[in-house]
Amino acid sequence: MYTDKRVYSYFYPMMIGRGCVASLGEKVKEQGCERTIVLYDKPLKELGIVDRVLSSLKASNVQYVGWDGVQTDPSADSVNRAAEIARSEGVDGIVAIGGGSAIDTGKAVDVLIHNPGRAEDWFEVKDVKPGVPSFMVSTTSGTASEVTVLAVISDADGKKRLMFPNAAAPRMAVLDPELTLGLPPALTSSTGMDAFSHAAESFTCNLANPLTDRMALDAIRLVAQWLPTAARDGGNLDAREGMQMAQLIAGLSFNNASTHAGHAIAHALGKARHVPHGVGCAFAVGEVLEFFAPDVPKKVREIGLLMGADIPENAAPEEIGRLTRETINAFKKKIHVPTVAERGVTKEQLALLGDDFMLEGGKKYTLREMTASAYIALATTALDNEAADQ
Numbered sequence: 001m002y003t004d005k006r007v008y009s010y011f012y013p014m015m016i017g018r019g020c021v022a023s024l025g026e027k028v029k030e031q032g033c034e035r036t037i038v039l040y041d042k043p044l045k046e047l048g049i050v051d052r053v054l055s056s057l058k059a060s061n062v063q064y065v066g067w068d069g070v071q072t073d074p075s076a077d078s079v080n081r082a083a084e085i086a087r088s089e090g091v092d093g094i095v096a097i098g099g100g101s102a103i104d105t106g107k108a109v110d111v112l113i114h115n116p117g118r119a120e121d122w123f124e125v126k127d128v129k130p131g132v133p134s135f136m137v138s139t140t141s142g143t144a145s146e147v148t149v150l151a152v153i154s155d156a157d158g159k160k161r162l163m164f165p166n167a168a169a170p171r172m173a174v175l176d177p178e179l180t181l182g183l184p185p186a187l188t189s190s191t192g193m194d195a196f197s198h199a200a201e202s203f204t205c206n207l208a209n210p211l212t213d214r215m216a217l218d219a220i221r222l223v224a225q226w227l228p229t230a231a232r233d234g235g236n237l238d239a240r241e242g243m244q245m246a247q248l249i250a251g252l253s254f255n256n257a258s259t260h261a262g263h264a265i266a267h268a269l270g271k272a273r274h275v276p277h278g279v280g281c282a283f284a285v286g287e288v289l290e291f292f293a294p295d296v297p298k299k300v301r302e303i304g305l306l307m308g309a310d311i312p313e314n315a316a317p318e319e320i321g322r323l324t325r326e327t328i329n330a331f332k333k334k335i336h337v338p339t340v341a342e343r344g345v346t347k348e349q350l351a352l353l354g355d356d357f358m359l360e361g362g363k364k365y366t367l368r369e370m371t372a373s374a375y376i377a378l379a380t381t382a383l384d385n386e387a388a389d390q
């Protein structure tokens with residue numbers, strides 16, 4: 001059954017394709033920007049990716065001030081530092097280069113450009129003045145932060161808080177697969193499974209709609225086709241391009257529907273045990289789909305089939321769930337997704353995380369009401385299966 005809970009109007013300017021970053025300067029100029037702040041982290045500069053962006057800006061006579069202080073899981077402090085520079089330099093455009101952390105930093109700076117005070121003053125505030133045109137240059141293939149509406153910023157206690165840039169300021173997503181060639185294998189496989197989780201969870205959440213369903217299925221098809229190659233042979237541009245498209249479509253899907261239990265578990269593990277987001281998402285996505293197979297057997301079967309499972313048409317929901325989960329877990333093993341056990345996660349710790357799983361939004365978008373004990377059981381089963389698969 002499709003939902004009628006939300007109505008969407010969604011349009012997002014994007015520039016996509018091999019080598020497209022060379023045209024970024026022209027696009028920035030077209031938006032009337034003369035002086036930009038360019039946000040990134042040091043490793044990206046060392047890889048030469050930042051210089052490709054800067055030369056494009058130079059070629060179009062766009063001035064820029066560079067800031068290499070982007071943090072993983074950006075803190076309010078880091079955002080405030082970047083915003084201070086953006087304000088004092090009087091920039092009229094923002095360019096963020098990187099994965100979710102850089103792009104979320106860019107979104108948060110965008111909020112602070114025309115709204116006074118510090119990042120902390122604007123947590124969870126949706127009514128903000130529009131900032132300046134911003135350009136989100138993606139260098140990973142997972143989070144799809146370049147096309148999602150919010151920024152995730154950590155407060156002084158390490159708690160993840162949300163900031164909402166005003167959609168009235170133009171924003172462009174820049175997706176050049178050449179910029180993802182340097183992503184190491186473990187990051188390629190785990191961020192790729194993040195994209196898979198976005199697609200699989202948005203397909204099975206209670207806000208799924210006909211448009212998001214089509215996007216989710218296409219994203220899953222692309223992950224099945226290209227992620228093994230991208231993880232094995234990072235220099236394969238076809239595979240990188242396929243995965244960039246997969247994460248983009250999956251991002252558009254979950255941004256218009258939602259993720260659910262798999263992401264609730266990933267967020268709780270990220271907070272409690274510093275499990276990287278993609279690793280946490282990959283951890284239980286198979287078990288989550290098995291859990292919800294009785295609610296949406298046809299949908300789970302479609303996911304299973306796309307991932308290569310052999311599932312008879314008349315299979316019972318429980319069998320559909322089991323076969324789909326087994327196929328996804330075998331896929332994870334084949335592409336060497338890091339495990340949560342490697343991060344020191346134990347059953348004893350999972351048993352203490354029930355409230356965290358619930359807090360992370362994990363019951364809002366599930367097809368069935370979740371309880372803390374159901375989450376613990378689900379995560380414990382996933383840990384058992386992870387150990388059995390090694």
Ligand SMILES: [Fe+2]
Pocket residue numbers: 143194198263277281
């Ligand atoms: Fe995610």
